[in-house]
Amino acid sequence: MINQLSWKVGGQQGEGIESTGEIFSIALNRMGYYLYGYRHFSSRIKGGHTNNKIRVSTKEVRSISDDLDILVAFDQETIDLNYKELHDNGVIMADTKFNPQQPEDTKASLYAVPFTEIATELGTSLMKNMVAIGATSAVLDLDIHVFEEVVNEIFGKKGQQVVDKNMEAIRSGFEYMKEKLGGSIETMHLEKADGQKRLFMIGNDAIAMGALAGGCRFMAAYPITPASEIMEYLIKKLPALGGAVIQTEDEIAAATMAIGANYGGARALTASSGPGLSLKMEAIGLAGMTETPIVIVDTQRGGPSTGLPTKQEQSDLMAMIYGTHGEIPKIVMAPSTVEEAFYDTAEAFNLAEEYQCPVIVLSDLQLSLGKQTVEPLSLDKVEIRRGKLVQEELPEINGYFKRYEVTEDGVSPRSIPGQKYGIHHVTGVEHAETGKPSESAANRIAQMDKRFRKIENLKFDTPVYKNAPHEEADLLIVGFNSTRGAIEEAIERLEKDGLKVNHAHVRLIYPFPSDDIQPLIESAKKVAVIENNATGQLANIMKMNVASAHKLVKILKYDGNPFLPHEVYSKCKELF
Known part of the structure; x- marks a missing residue:
């Protein structure tokens, strides 16, 4: 039994690769598994290699997995490009249509399965992806009935016959692969999920x-x-x-x-x-x-x-x-x-x-x-706050509304078109309080200062996500956006190695939350900044806004692929 699975399907763009992954993952999500999927696709409508890698787990996951358990290949290119991710007990299921060849430097098992042939016999080669889902179900010992609801939702508008044919394709793939396996891959059986309903x-x-x-x-x-x-x-x-x-x-x-x-x-x-x-x-x-x-x-x-x-x-x-x-x-x-x-x-x-x-x-x-x-x-x-938008009747005034009034907090009262006594100029040039263009030096300074006062005391609930259990840490890892999952998994491994690691994920890039980040930097011996670019932009922004910048080390990846957990782990490990 396993509590986690990594599955990938690949082929040429336009062959239904995305729908294969979609049907497979939606069904498992409804069974209560946690999933994380990432598509590699070309910048064209049809043609070019594409794949969909899906991680299935009994606990929450937020990144792609390092390795691969099952690879479903609709062409040889899929095998050649992706087989190195397979661990020794991994499985390749490849369409017999292209006479699949197993690379010499892998111990993964290759099974040639007639995806296209079975689908064609059932009425159309387009259903080869459904045959592949059935074959996958055999490897995982899944009950194919879990796909009925999803298939009906996707193909129901085309009539019951289409729904039945697609389910038959799944069943045929399941039966073919079950016979081929002969019960030899017991380790691929997934632990039962909790059955909870979650969004996907x-x-x-x-x-x-x-x-x-x-x-x-x-x-x-x-x-x-x-x-x-x-x-x-x-x-x-x-x-x-x-x-x-x-x-x-x-x-x-x-x-x-x-x-x-x-x-x-x-x-x-x-x-x-x-x-x-x-x-x-x-x-x-x-x-x-x-x-x-x-x-x-x-x-x-x-x-x-x-x-x-x-x-x-x-x-x-x-x-x-x-x-x-x-x-x-x-x-x-x-x-x-x-x-x-x-x-x-x-x-x-x-x-x-x-x-x-x-x-x-x-x-x-x-x-x-x-x-x-x-x-x-x-x-x-979720709440709705509209700031200084004047929604009631404006007081009677002679002249124009001071839309750009210089205020202590930098935020001026705001009217909208049509409000009585709310008329004002609007222009892209520098302007006085009523919006009237002004090139006065004193006015320029007053308006510039006013505008920037607005964000001096910006209130944002969580400018930095922190997981910082150590008062003194060997390492602080900093990231932003989607690197969080890979960083969290890397930290688990680093902690097992005996390192004390804190994590800060920046959620407010500007104005930069220096007061939240500075104490974490000061309490760490080294700081690793993880980002998908060539110049270390977040690290450079941090250097502009915090002290102790000499502690910062840039860990960068800019080949077009996301960070994997083992990459973050190994790069951070090299620092010690």
């Missing part, structure tokens, strides 16, 4: 749900990997709530439309990735100057330029903080789990209105597209 979702869906919960009723965006799912989700959901999504002609239009909607009093969102954020920068500066709330989601991917559009990277930190010309206050948040992505996105709308500035929710491809088990989300934890 990607981070982008959680971000979209968080926007809905946070009162967002308008989104303007242009499709881009890996952010498109946010728009796709809201296209389906916002109309029912009286909201709308507009697919714009480009990212510049998306940002300015969102600014206009926010200026009109709606809570509005735009989302993109690195190249799109570059185009939005001038508009973000406009939001900063006009003190218009706006929430922007950046799902990081490999750059620069088109770079690696479907691969993992965390290289947008500096751009998100310093990308705009001139200087404006802004807030940059970085959730580290799917749950945090939901709650932080909802909170982003509150912060945007309370501090009247751009709020960037920073994600990365692994967090945004990695599908995982999530505990039930609670709307009771």
Whole structure:
């Protein structure tokens, strides 16, 4: 019996690889297992190698596993590219259609299974992925009836005959593999799960749900990997709530439309990735100057330029903080789990209105597209706060409303178009309290100081996630976004080796939470900063904001792949 399993299916893009993993993982999630899935895919619609690696466990997991138990291969390339992840007792199930060859340097068992042939005999070769699910069930000794509900949900609209044929394909694959095995792989039997019902979702869906919960009723965006799912989700959901999504002609239009909607009093969102954020920068500066709330989601991917559009990277930190010309206050948040992505996105709308500035929710491809088990989300934890938006009748005044009034806390009263006595100028040039353009040196200093006072005392519940049980630690590991799972597993192994290790995961990139990080650095002998980029952007930001920077060591990975737990472990181990 095993309490954890790593399973991967691979082939050419467009062969149904994603749906194979989807059906397999949804069924196991409903049985009560925890899952974590990560897709490797090419930046094209069809063709090119793709795979879906899914980790199944009886306890919570937040990263891809180091090794692999089962590899389902629809072509030889899948074997050649992925077999080294298999441990000695691993299993390769490969389609006989391509005459699979087992690499000489692996002890994993290769089973040639006629996925395509069985599917064709049942009516169509397209069902080969269902045959593969059946064969996997045999290796794991799963009851194939666990797939009936999922198959019915996915294929039910096509009629009962299609549902029955797909279940027959699963059954045929199960029976073929069962006979082939002859009961020889007892170690692949999974321990029984707890049967609890949990969500199974990607981070982008959680971000979209968080926007809905946070009162967002308008989104303007242009499709881009890996952010498109946010728009796709809201296209389906916002109309029912009286909201709308507009697919714009480009990212510049998306940002300015969102600014206009926010200026009109709606809570509005735009989302993109690195190249799109570059185009939005001038508009973000406009939001900063006009003190218009706006929430922007950046799902990081490999750059620069088109770079690696479907691969993992965390290289947008500096751009998100310093990308705009001139200087404006802004807030940059970085959730580290799917749950945090939901709650932080909802909170982003509150912060945007309370501090009247751009709020960037920073994600990365692994967090945004990695599908995982999530505990039930609670709307009771979400509140709506609208800051100094004047929602009652404004007092009668002669002249213009002081929209940009210089205040002690830096936040000015805010009216929306149509409010009586709320009229004011709005312009992207420097302006006085009523919005009227002004190039006065004294006014410039007063307005700049006012804008930056807003975030001096920013209130954010958990700017740093801390797991710091040691008053004096041998090592402090720091990360952000999706590296959290790999770091947590690495720490378990380092602690078993006798090292005292603390962990800090930065959830507020800007303004940087120096007061939260500094004591942890001071109490550690060494500090390892884990990030998916080539220059150590988080480490450099830390050096700008904390003392004892000489302790910092950068552990970097920028080949387009996420960190694995053993990589974090081995690199940290080398420090001692």
